[in-house]
Amino acid sequence: MKRLPPLPALHTFLITAQHCNFTRAAQQLHITQGAVSRQIAGLEEHLGYALFQRQARGLTLTREGQDWLPRVQQVFTLIEQGVREVGGRSATLQVKAPTCVMRWLLPRLMEWQALRPDVPVELTTTVQHGVDFRREGFDAAVVYGAAPNHGLQVRKLFDxxxxxxxxxxxxxxxxxxxxxxxxxxxxxxxxxxxxxxxxxxxxxxxxxxxxxxxxxxxxxxxxxxxxxxxxxxxxxxxxxxxxxxxxxxxxxxxxxxxGKSYYLVSPSKTLPSGLAELMDWLARQAQPL
Structure with missing residues (x-):
């Protein structure tokens, strides 16, 4: 059975199809135009056919793209419905991380959500390498640099x-x-x-x-x-x-x-059980490194 296309790429396709413009899609998704173009190209390569026709005046959906659009809309409608209906059952952990660590972190957070759907995580990415919990309302963050020494709960990930x-x-x-x-x-x-x-x-x-x-x-x-x-x-x-x-x-x-490292930190003196489990689990995932 053919591997399913990645969900982030499908979301990028949905937004791009709504605008038929890489630039406007990038603005809505808060990523670069090049990143949108690469995600669409990767999705087309995965599927084996083009979803858009690139023209001087913009983009148009191919026949396959037109067939995909209502199906992808239905998928994300169901996801949004699930968020509304299920979201109240467990508080979502808010995690911040720099973009440089995404290649390692994102697959492991997806694995965590499959293992522990009862402890949902919402990830915010940034080009910043630090966090100010006094001004930013995150439960935890991945930081890069020297070892934190501000009374935080700290799990070292890797050097x-x-x-x-x-x-x-x-x-x-x-x-x-x-x-x-x-x-x-x-x-x-x-x-x-x-x-x-x-x-x-x-x-x-x-x-x-x-x-x-x-x-x-x-x-x-x-x-x-x-x-x-x-x-x-x-x-x-x-x-x-x-x-x-x-x-x-x-x-x-x-x-x-x-001499620099990546750390998972939290401002909580006493970690809630779900957050403690997530931090310990990510630290174990990093141990082979």
Whole structure:
């Protein structure tokens, strides 16, 4: 039986079909236009046919897209109905997390919801790496950086370890360190700090002279690397699922610890049972790393 398409991509299709415009869909979904385009392209690849016709003046639904639209609308109508009817049975945990950790966190939250539907979680993503519980009404948050020391409930998830990653199609032969001088390097930030740190630890002894691209988030750099655009500097702790699925490979064994880590924190002095279970469960999921 063919694997079902991912729910987030179906939601993106629904919003895009309502507007027939990537830009307006991106504004409603609070993501970039490129992210909308990639999700639609991924859904079309999964299904095996086009859902939209791309035209100079905008988008139009294909016949298959027109057939899909009422079905997807029905699915999300049922979900919204379930939220209204079931939502009162258990308080929803509000969790905040930076976009850079989504590749690891989101699949595990989906697994948690399958295991514990009685403890629902609502996830808010942000480009920020911290949280201010005095001003933000979250039950818990994933933070990145130094160990928190403000009297919070803390579960350490994993340490950041930098390593280059790329699509398997980009490596027709084993890469050697000097090859990086000419390759397209993908940077998750404008300062290029992560690549410089890794190259220094690898004793590269050269400055990259090839083309490069900068992205606003680590997740965007990883997504472009998976498409074969170039070689990104990634966090080993966050790419395990991509490595196992064969979307990404590590052309070099060296992993460089930055001294920064990811932590799951909560302001509650005494954790409610559902929140305590969720935090402990996520910490156990991170232990193999």
């Amino acid at each position: 950041e370890q930098l390593t280059p990653v790329c699509a398997p199609t980009l490596c027709n032969r084993p890469l050697q360190l000097p090859d990086l001088a000419r390759q397209m390097l993908l940077h998750p930030s404008r300062d290029e700090h992560d690549w410089r740190l890794w190259l220094q630890a690898a004793k590269a002894g050269f400055e990259p002279q090839g083309p490069k691209q900068h992205f606003e988030t680590l997740d965007m750099a990883m997504a472009m690397a998976a498409q074969g655009t170039g070689i990104a500097i990634g966090d080993f702790a966050l790419i395990g699922d991509d490595l196992r699925a064969g979307r990404l490979i590590m052309p070099f064994e060296l992993k460089v610890a930055t």
